[in-house]
Amino acid sequence: MRKFAAIFLAVLSLFLSQEITAVAAPNSVSLTFHYQRPAGDYDGWNLWLWKNVADNKKDVSISPTGVQFNSMDDFGKVLKIQISDMSAFENLGFIIRYKEWANRDTNDDRYITNFDSSGNAEVWLVQGDKKVYTALPVVVPQINSATIDGFRKITVELNKKLKLTGSGNEGFSLPSGPTVVSAKAIDGDALGATKIELTLSADVVIGTSYAISHIIFGTGSAMTGNIMNSADFNAKFTYTGNDLGNSYSKSETKFRVWAPTAKAVSIVTYASASALESTGVEKAMSPSENGTWITSLSGDQNGLIYNYRVSVNGGVNEAVDPYVRATIINGDRGVVVDLSKTNPANWKTTKPKFSGVGSDAIIYELHIRDLSADISGQFPAEHRGKYLALTDQNITSSSGGLAGLAAIKDLGVTHVQLQPFFDYASVDEANPTFNWGYDPENYNVPEGSYSSDPTNPIKRITELKSAIQALHDNGLSIMMDTVYNHVYDAGNFSQEKIVPGYFFRTNLDGSYTNGSGCGNDVASERPMVRKFIIDSVKYWATEYNIDGFRFDLMGLIDLTTMTQARDAIKKINPTALIIGEGWDMGTLPDAVKSNQKNIAKLDGVAVFNDQIRDGIKGSVFNGEEPGYVNGSSVGKETAIRTGVVGNIFYSKEFTNAWTAKNPAQSVNYVEAHDNLTLADKLVATMPTAKPAQLIQIHRFATSIAFLAQGIPFMQAGQEFRRSKNGDSNSYKSSDEINSLKWNLRTTNKATVDYFKGLISLRKAHPAFRMATAAQVKSNLKFLDIGNNVVAYSINGGAVKDTWKSIVVIHNPNLVAMKIKLPKKTNWSVVVDAAKSGVSTLRTLKSTNMVSIPPSSTLVLHS
Numbered sequence: 001m002r003k004f005a006a007i008f009l010a011v012l013s014l015f016l017s018q019e020i021t022a023v024a025a026p027n028s029v030s031l032t033f034h035y036q037r038p039a040g041d042y043d044g045w046n047l048w049l050w051k052n053v054a055d056n057k058k059d060v061s062i063s064p065t066g067v068q069f070n071s072m073d074d075f076g077k078v079l080k081i082q083i084s085d086m087s088a089f090e091n092l093g094f095i096i097r098y099k100e101w102a103n104r105d106t107n108d109d110r111y112i113t114n115f116d117s118s119g120n121a122e123v124w125l126v127q128g129d130k131k132v133y134t135a136l137p138v139v140v141p142q143i144n145s146a147t148i149d150g151f152r153k154i155t156v157e158l159n160k161k162l163k164l165t166g167s168g169n170e171g172f173s174l175p176s177g178p179t180v181v182s183a184k185a186i187d188g189d190a191l192g193a194t195k196i197e198l199t200l201s202a203d204v205v206i207g208t209s210y211a212i213s214h215i216i217f218g219t220g221s222a223m224t225g226n227i228m229n230s231a232d233f234n235a236k237f238t239y240t241g242n243d244l245g246n247s248y249s250k251s252e253t254k255f256r257v258w259a260p261t262a263k264a265v266s267i268v269t270y271a272s273a274s275a276l277e278s279t280g281v282e283k284a285m286s287p288s289e290n291g292t293w294i295t296s297l298s299g300d301q302n303g304l305i306y307n308y309r310v311s312v313n314g315g316v317n318e319a320v321d322p323y324v325r326a327t328i329i330n331g332d333r334g335v336v337v338d339l340s341k342t343n344p345a346n347w348k349t350t351k352p353k354f355s356g357v358g359s360d361a362i363i364y365e366l367h368i369r370d371l372s373a374d375i376s377g378q379f380p381a382e383h384r385g386k387y388l389a390l391t392d393q394n395i396t397s398s399s400g401g402l403a404g405l406a407a408i409k410d411l412g413v414t415h416v417q418l419q420p421f422f423d424y425a426s427v428d429e430a431n432p433t434f435n436w437g438y439d440p441e442n443y444n445v446p447e448g449s450y451s452s453d454p455t456n457p458i459k460r461i462t463e464l465k466s467a468i469q470a471l472h473d474n475g476l477s478i479m480m481d482t483v484y485n486h487v488y489d490a491g492n493f494s495q496e497k498i499v500p501g502y503f504f505r506t507n508l509d510g511s512y513t514n515g516s517g518c519g520n521d522v523a524s525e526r527p528m529v530r531k532f533i534i535d536s537v538k539y540w541a542t543e544y545n546i547d548g549f550r551f552d553l554m555g556l557i558d559l560t561t562m563t564q565a566r567d568a569i570k571k572i573n574p575t576a577l578i579i580g581e582g583w584d585m586g587t588l589p590d591a592v593k594s595n596q597k598n599i600a601k602l603d604g605v606a607v608f609n610d611q612i613r614d615g616i617k618g619s620v621f622n623g624e625e626p627g628y629v630n631g632s633s634v635g636k637e638t639a640i641r642t643g644v645v646g647n648i649f650y651s652k653e654f655t656n657a658w659t660a661k662n663p664a665q666s667v668n669y670v671e672a673h674d675n676l677t678l679a680d681k682l683v684a685t686m687p688t689a690k691p692a693q694l695i696q697i698h699r700f701a702t703s704i705a706f707l708a709q710g711i712p713f714m715q716a717g718q719e720f721r722r723s724k725n726g727d728s729n730s731y732k733s734s735d736e737i738n739s740l741k742w743n744l745r746t747t748n749k750a751t752v753d754y755f756k757g758l759i760s761l762r763k764a765h766p767a768f769r770m771a772t773a774a775q776v777k778s779n780l781k782f783l784d785i786g787n788n789v790v791a792y793s794i795n796g797g798a799v800k801d802t803w804k805s806i807v808v809i810h811n812p813n814l815v816a817m818k819i820k821l822p823k824k825t826n827w828s829v830v831v832d833a834a835k836s837g838v839s840t841l842r843t844l845k846s847t848n849m850v851s852i853p854p855s856s857t858l859v860l861h862s
């Protein structure tokens with residue numbers, strides 16, 4: 001499922017999915033919560049409360065910031081709260097959480113359904129226990145959890161305090177493991193501790209299940225814990241070779257899988273894609289260096305169907321090879337392929353010419369299915385929604401205009417960024433429906449739903465390469481939209497089955513963290529996860545000749561991983577373009593997040609600029625909130641100015657939400673696949689506007705982003721005012737909502753031409769593509785105009801532009817404004833409310849004054 005904008009929205013969706021049956025609550029209820037944490041560590045823990053009614057799953061949060069406990073008794077913390085207006089609801093739901101969703105006491109949503117005749121309810125809650133007690137509970141001593149945190153270290157958490165004597169094993173033992181030689185308190189006070197660290201006499205054996213026993217607290221199971229984050233584990237089990245997965249040759253195929261916690265690993269092969277699991281033929285693999293397991297199969301194994309079976313944590317898991325490059329339909333089994341046979345006849349490794357300077361790029365974001373799904377584009381029927389639609393060179397729309405690849409080339413963009421085309425899990429490849437595809441299943445395999453035959457493991461590879469070659473042949477670079485921050489289903493993901501607990505970040509209770517809003521976060525900071533990500537981008541850059549990458553939710557990836565990924569990509573292709581979503585999210589320490597705030601530490605990587613986006617059109621999280629161009633220009637000028645200079649540090653008067661090291665680190669946009677399209681946003685914020693005004697403001701908004709310093713970015717169809725009928729989260733909506741309606745390109749020809757003019761202007765004039773902060777600060781000067789107008793001059797001559805002096809004026813007002821220009825001379829107008837480009841539209845003779853129409857941009861040069 002596609003990410004949501006904030007963590008609490010993802011949590012809220014869980015609330016709304018609950019089936020609740022209960023007697024309706026009184027209109028006014030009085031609640032008393034008692035909450036016990038045996039260690040007494042209450043700081044930061046609070047209650048999230050909401051009102052429920054089952055029939056329509058309506059949810060009204062009582063406090064989005066959480067409710068604090070307000071007293072203490074012998075049991076623990078206490079909250080007494082009065083809640084009114086309950087007549088429309090049946091009950092109250094609650095979660096005990098740490099701060100703002102940094103952790104949860106249990107993974108369960110719990111409910112208060114029983115109130116007395118006066119509307120009172122009193123409950124008792126114990127840390128880690130999902131039961132809601134309606135009377136003071138008797139807490140029976142038990143081991144809540146035990147985690148193996150080092151080769152000779154186990155951390156035990158108890159549900160009651162244990163007073164330690166200070167010597168010996170304190171009553172702890174491993175019945176079938178090393179001896180416990182000592183125990184020390186990690187928390188607690190004079191009355192005892194609940195968290196205790198055990199030191200063992202010998203190393204634990206990775207892959208072995210251990211029981212923990214105590215003379216008072218009983219028995220529990222020791223799970224794999226922070227040992228996989230330990231320096232000892234990393235030193236022993238970090239594999240640096242380049243042969244993970246299958247290594248094919250005609251005479252032999254070798255297999256290597258990293259499974260350091262496994263007791264045994266086998267390769268299992270199948271006679272066909274549909275063969276029953278029970279018919280698989282197993283061959284034991286041998287343990288090898290750094291936690292890897294190896295085997296080989298002689299002969300030509302091209303087309304062999306296989307998986308791994310891993311004995312781990314007391315069970316046997318079957319999993320796809322994480323490094324596999326081809327799969328059967330829907331990705332449940334891997335396939336060995338001879339990659340030399342997957343190249344189309346016209347395959348070349350040369351690339352379109354590009355400087356490698358980000359500000360020289362213009363990015364066009366495209367979904368493969370969107371391109372050809374609508375009948376307005378006259379694509380061959382067998383190509384609709386497929387990779388091959390990108391190979392159709394001369395497609396027209398039913399209204400006679402250009403469509404498909406020809407239309408994109410005509411627009412003049414430099415880079416086509418394709419939304420995810422790795423193998424994702426949210427559609428049935430045999431009967432595909434629309435999905436954005438941010439749901440990774442097999443990272444190094446092309447998605448089968450875009451293939452003309454998803455049952456053929458080779459065809460999806462060849463057809464994707466054919467699409468890439470078609471883009472290259474037309475001078476268009478290709479960028480890959482990657483999702484290395486989360487997966488579709490963490491529990492069933494191959495890496496989790498092979499090495500449970502390693503690939504994903506977890507909370508204190510062992511549950512997955514959810515900074516992505518998709519139920520899990522990839523632990524990029526761990527060496528073998530980092531290696532997987534870097535190996536993956538290297539594979540795509542080499543085997544598929546990819547020219548650039550977009551990193552989804554890049555703020556969830558650590559800086560070291562992003563730095564190494566960048567270096568690996570740039571080594572393969574020095575001109576590669578790398579951008580990402582630098583939102584501040586997740587549980588990594590702030591200093592190591594690859595987010596906007598740390599972008600100065602990531603030379604050669606750019607981030608999406610939400611400051612200019614929301615400044616131009618209003619917040620994407622509130623569809624009816626206007627921005628600079630659509631009704632709320634007051635106070636938005638600073639955001640516009642900050643975006644105009646590419647969010648570099650330009651002046652203390654600017655309020656940078658984040659600061660780029662150079663303008664090429666700022667991706668400037670007003671529309672992307674997320675949220676309302678620009679056309680829909682303008683309709684939502686200007687419901688009484690006439691069509692002509694909406695068209696004009698659409699061009700105006702785009703011109704601000706396209707003329708700003710940095711990297712301009714647009715969604716496919718923005719050039720002809722694409723609409724999704726007001727759908728702001730169309731990740732799995734219909735083709736009718738999502739597909740490109742190519743006839744609109746004819747209907748909105750003047751707007752298409754306006755986009756083409758802005759693009760040609762950028763490409764022809766380096767004054768709009770300055771590469772360094774020093775150049776921008778020296779050569780771009782803002783004019784003091786007032787009335788919310790943003791105007792600036794550029795010294796074109798200083799950056800070797802043929803236009804020596806340039807002025808850009810943005811007027812958000814609903815009336816024309818008369819502007820004083822920097823000097824009295826002849827001025828050539830090249831952009832106005834109706835047209836844009838490099839040709840002179842009109843000349844202003846010997847003047848230092850100009851009138852700019854309402855809701856428009858004016859560009860002049862002398």
